[in-house]
Amino acid sequence: MHLRRLWLTDFRGYHEADVTFAPGLTAVVGPNGQGKTNLLEAVGYLATLGSFRGAPNDALIRAGADRAIVRAEGEREGRQLLLEAEISANGRNRAQLNRQPLRRARDLLGALRVTAFSPDDLTLVKGSPGDRRGYLDETLVALHPKHDQLRSDLDRILRQRGALLKQSGGRLNAEVELTLDVFDAKLTTAGEALARARQELVVDLEPILGTAYDRVARTSAEVRAIYQPPWLADGLAAALLAARKDDLRRGVSTVGPHRDELELVLSGLPARTHASQGEQRSLALALRLAAHEVVTRRTDTPPVLLLDDVFSELDPERSAALLDSLPEGQTVLSTASALPEGAVPGTVLRVREGVVTEG
Ligand SMILES: Nc1ncnc2c1ncn2[C@@H]1O[C@H](COP(=O)(O)OP(=O)(O)OP(=O)(O)O)[C@@H](O)[C@H]1O
Ligand SMILES: [Mg+2]
Known part of the structure; x- marks a missing residue:
């Protein structure tokens, strides 16, 4: 528009x-x-x-x-x-x-x-994994509002699951187990859908990100964007089950799309810890410009x-x-x-x- x-x-x-x-x-x-x-x-x-x-x-x-x-x-x-x-x-x-x-x-x-870039976007590179997940999810919402529903469903399930883990006081009885089974099935459906959408997005973003970075930084550097949740290969259901004991003990959900990282690698080194201030600024802007281009291509406007x-x-x-x-x-x-x-x-x-x- x-x-x-x-x-x-x-x-x-x-x-x-x-x-x-x-x-x-x-x-x-x-x-x-x-x-x-x-x-x-x-x-x-x-x-x-x-x-x-x-x-x-x-x-x-x-x-x-x-x-x-x-x-x-x-x-x-x-x-x-x-x-x-x-x-x-x-x-x-x-x-x-x-x-x-x-x-x-x-x-x-x-x-x-809209695609919005602000100086705060330096956190996309320097900040926590949550900042980068937020970037991916916002871009997915711009691509299709259905992703907003998916994201809020997932937040809700994670809140409920977290409350149950805390309430249980680290003990696994039949009732807790039954409720966890229900939550985990829901978490698996929503979580895998979101992770797949993020993964497809990153595949589209990566080459454009490289071009955008070169344009902004006036250089030619290799930029890699990698989103590979450790749990994706065997599926979220299996990973949740494997982590159940640990989750109960700690009272939090330790595995899932709410913990995943989008790794940014500039010239072979992790951008968050190794890139210079100027490189990080250029990369942050390039991330926004790349998202802008992906949304333009996929939505035709x-x-x-x-x-x-x-x-x-x-x-x-x-x-x-x-x-x-x-x-x-x-x-x-x-x-x-x-x-x-x-x-x-x-x-x-x-x-x-x-x-x-x-x-
Ligand atoms: N809810 C609010 N009610 C009244 N004033 C507000 C409110 N929120 C922000 N402001 C005022 O709006 C002013 C302008 O803010 P804005 O961030 O748009 O400035 P700016 O022109 O972008 O400045 P800069 O060049 O420093 O970035 C601030 O002085 C702030 O106090
Ligand atoms: Mg301002």
Whole structure:
């Protein structure tokens, strides 16, 4: 979907805002702390119903207000779309599509897709395995909203299983065993489905990641992305059974897709522990650009690319190279510094104290 216009009410520092985007590149500029990231975050919210900064929904509502509204108008395959989401302090969030209230806010997923990059994404390389699993799962949700259901089913089963393990106090009686059998069957179905989806995704991502990295870092390096859950060969059912005693003793589920790692290897060395700061930044951006390309290819439409503060991550030469090779489709980028030379955005939005002006 191509975004044309965005309206905000009481979102973050914005009281009211009405913003128009270019079909190609929109640059959001202004000094620190004025609301640039907030604007990108609002677009991201309509796509994922969450904050790409990982902020809780409450933080998105303007201090003192009791709800925030994000509305956007756009076009997909020649058809007009109007998306609206309301974020409430009481947690009851609502959404509308073309003025029709949706039964669940989550039904909005899939209407708009975004790829968001922010400086926090360094955690994709430096952070814990959970950060990298999150990256894969978000990309899967962008590919198909059914993965959101799968992910929440899995979370629920793991919570129930964890509660049972703790309650049992490490003792295995017939009742605990019976309940674990039921949970493990469910965990196996959902867990194997998610792991297979992640694995297929990584197979698609790996070669694109290499190209994207070379483009961003202006080098030629071998990048490998490996997702090989240790349990996949014999199946999750067998692995859960083998780990049962250990799980009971420790009171946690020690095996499954919630423990898996996506290994990133740069020029033969683990990127998390060996890559330089600059290499890690380039790799983080390349991960987002690669996901963007996979989603574009598989869905036939490029997501809206949100690049928050991207030039603070790159030197001038790499910034210019990135601008030269932006993927097709719409890009919204924010920057507190000057735009690199040669940048010709279709629209420049200036943000100051929560007020956006064009030009
Ligand atoms: N819920 C909220 N209510 C009111 N103000 C908020 C809320 N959340 C954030 N803000 C304010 O929004 C302001 C702008 O934040 P934002 O992160 O968009 O700035 P920015 O322009 O991206 O700055 P930088 O260049 O430093 O990244 C901050 O000063 C913050 O205090
Ligand atoms: Mg910012």
